[in-house]
Amino acid sequence: MHSISVGIKNRLIEFIVRNDLIPVKMRWRKSASGVGRLFNDVYHMLSIEDRRKLANLLYEWGLNDAEEVVDTLKIKRDLHECALAILAANSVFGIRSKIVRESENEVVIHATECLWKNKKNWTPEVCATIDQYDIGLVAGINKNVHYSCFKRRSKGDPVCEAVLKKFESSEDTDC
Numbered sequence: 572m573h574s575i576s577v578g579i580k581n582r583l584i585e586f587i588v589r590n591d592l593i594p595v596k597m598r599w600r601k602s603a604s605g606v607g608r609l610f611n612d613v614y615h616m617l618s619i620e621d622r623r624k625l626a627n628l629l630y631e632w633g634l635n636d637a638e639e640v641v642d643t644l645k646i647k648r649d650l651h652e653c654a655l656a657i658l659a660a661n662s663v664f665g666i667r668s669k670i671v672r673e674s675e676n677e678v679v680i681h682a683t684e685c686l687w688k689n690k691k692n693w694t695p696e697v698c699a700t701i702d703q704y705d706i707g708l709v710a711g712i713n714k715n716v717h718y719s720c721f722k723r724r725s726k727g728d729p730v731c732e733a734v735l736k737k738f739e740s741s742e743d744t745d746c
Contacts (some may be wrong), residue, residue: 603665637711
């Protein structure tokens with residue numbers, strides 16, 4: 572009986588693979604995990620100066636993605652919706668996060684789970700470099716919202732804590 576069930580299971584797996592029926596969630600998780608692993612390996616191969624360049628590149632990517640994110644998510648350019656853009660970006664990269672506190676001038680986001688925290692050589696510096704994407708994204712959506720990260724799971728904190736703060740400017744708040 573056991574060999575029959577193993578045979579059926581093997582044929583089912585083969586059917587799933589041959590017919591491209593692997594669940595999207597499984598594919599995405601594996602892809603996001605692989606991107607993180609690749610990023611981590613490349614980061615550790617770079618000199619300090621090249622790591623700065625990589626951080627700048629990520630900031631520019633975030634800045635450049637802002638318009639597409641605003642259009643795709645149909646969001647406004649206010650504080651709350653900057654936070655929604657961060658939640659969406661986190662989700663795309665396999666990070667589970669939520670808004671835990673919100674006021675008129677501040678939103679606190681906690682990331683409780685990510686695909687990379689326990690990966691070999693995953694350091695707070697790697698996380699800080701990746702944060703540059705989020706910083707650029709927020710700046711591209713609203714230049715009067717500032718992104719800061721105060722806690723990191725990679726440092727042993729129970730959550731990563733990002734804080735978005737609105738500050739006043741004499742200029743218009745929309746980019």
